[in-house]
Amino acid sequence: MEKLQAALARAREKREGGSPSRPAQGQAHTRVKSRQLQRSEALSSVWQGVPAAEPSTRRMQQSRIFAASASAEAASFDILRTKLLLEMRRNDWTRIAVTSATAGSGKTTMACNLIAGLGRQPEVRGMLFDMDFRRPSVAKFFGLSPNSNFADFLEEKVSFEDQALRLDQNTIVCGQSRPVRDPAQLVTRARTAEALDEIQAEYMPDIMLFDLPPVLVSDEARAFLKLMDAAIIVAAAEQSTVSQIDECEREVAGYTNVAGIVLNKCRHLSEGYGYSY
Known part of the structure; x- marks a missing residue:
């Protein structure tokens, strides 16, 4: 769980650092989509931490x-x-x-x-x-x-x-x-x-x-x-x-x-x- 939380924090910092401000209308919907994207990025980061294999x-x-x-x-x-x-x-x-x-x-x-x-x-x-x-x-x-x-x-x-x-x-x-x-x-x-x-x-x-x-x-x-x-x-x-x-x-x-x-x-x-x- 600690690794997932750390990955979420990294994804959040990445998005907040490079995202321009958005208009007030639709901000709630945007925040929901942003959290979903952060969650997906964090999970992908955790899964990428597992070594890749090449099955025969x-x-x-x-x-x-x-x-x-x-x-x-x-x-x-x-x-x-x-x-x-x-x-x-x-x-x-x-x-x-x-x-x-x-x-x-x-x-x-x-x-x-x-x-x-x-x-x-x-x-x-x-x-x-x-x-x-x-x-x-x-x-x-x-x-x-x-x-x-x-x-x-x-x-x-x-x-x-x-x-x-x-x-x-x-x-x-x-x-x-x-x-x-x-x-x-x-x-x-x-x-x-x-x-x-x-x-x-x-x-x-x-x-x-x-x-x-x-x-x-x-x-x-x-x-x-x-x-x-x-x-x-x-x-x-x-x-x-x-x-x-x-x-x-x-x-x-x-x-x-x-x-x-x-x-x-x-x-x-x-x-x-x-x-x-």
Whole structure:
């Protein structure tokens, strides 16, 4: 919050120092627009403080991250992104968990495509956090090599900027390059909830995505869901069973809202599906 306040002060000084006096009529409206511009400039300054990264295009293709650019392959992810943003605005949500019943459903691929797609929506600021501390893979999917890990930040070993990487002007990824020995202990600490509140207050993202471990195979997912506004459940076609999905949905609903269930790995689509309808 201190950095945001300092950025606001710098933006205010910059505008007041170079702005000519305005007529009395419409001054209130002008002041409102000026404050909004200062706020936007201050936020941009804070986000620019996060080191920029250059994701590996080849690695993203291998990881099936297609949403970074408009294409037929990105169409499904674009639809999901838009529907999710509309639902979030309707319910005033910010924190969205992406999880699944069991491993191998493609939840990380889904989360990475969502944040990549948000990079093409410059008016929306988004963050992706790798909270699958047993099997972290977000940084690997993008081909990134962060200097530190998100767990290091939660343990107060490094600052937020030391471990975060900015993919675009409006998207940030907090990755994890190694497993955490006791993820449940880390997730349930009071400091973890406080740290997320501080990030949200300082960076004011429109959407915070969290790649969580599968619900039915880990206890830390349940502990973390209570800090979320809603969750997306990813199911794999011909892999996830109806009973697994039902059980996962009941578990998630016990801690937060269920934003929806996404069917992944579906190979039997009609020929007309996509941009050409």
